[in-house]
Amino acid sequence: MNTLSSTSPRLRAESLPARLVALFDFGASVLDRFQSLAALLARIYVAQVFFLSGLTKLRDWSVTLFLFQEEYNVPFLSPEVAAVMGTTGELALPVLLVLGLGGRFAALGLSVVNVAAVASLSEIAPAALQQHITWGVLLAALAIYGCGKWTADYVIASRWR
Numbered sequence: 686m687n688t689l690s691s692t693s694p695r696l697r698a699e700s701l702p703a704r705l706v707a708l709f710d711f712g713a714s715v716l717d718r719f720q721s722l723a724a725l726l727a728r729i730y731v732a733q734v735f736f737l738s739g740l741t742k743l744r745d746w747s748v749t750l751f752l753f754q755e756e757y758n759v760p761f762l763s764p765e766v767a768a769v770m771g772t773t774g775e776l777a778l779p780v781l782l783v784l785g786l787g788g789r790f791a792a793l794g795l796s797v798v799n800v801a802a803v804a805s806l807s808e809i810a811p812a813a814l815q816q817h818i819t820w821g822v823l824l825a826a827l828a829i830y831g832c833g834k835w836t837a838d839y840v841i842a843s844r845w846r
Contacts, residue, residue: 724833739775785836
């Protein structure tokens with residue numbers, strides 16, 4: 686009996702790390718089930734921001750052109766070309782992102798629009814900069830990790846395999 690009691694604490698000590706690993710694995714597997722939902726919510730959130738911005742630009746095109754001529758300093762492009770490209774990107778890429786059709790491409794494209802928006806302003810309020818950083822991080826995560834299984838890309842790829 687003396688031998689049994691001397692090994693018992695050692696067995697308990699070995700089983701504690703094993704239990705912690707098992708608990709961690711269980712928690713990770715539960716969280717893994719939410720990846721597609723989290724990606725969808727991120728896609729919808731970011732897409733809504735950029736799509737509404739594009740609609741605002743369309744509502745009064747003369748104001749949009751004025752802003753691109755006087756306020757936004759987009760390098761290498763004329764204000765007219767920059768206005769058309771920016772507005773087109775803000776309207777088309779969010780739709781692709783929400784559908785998950787070319788999702789990584791859409792996330793990268795919106796990242797370019799996001800960086801161009803920040804770079805083209807001579808001054809930006811700290812709160813506005815923080816929003817752009819948040820959008821940039823979400824877009825980077827979608828581009829790097831993918832847009833999840835709830836996408837047109839996933840459906841198309843699964844049918845071709």
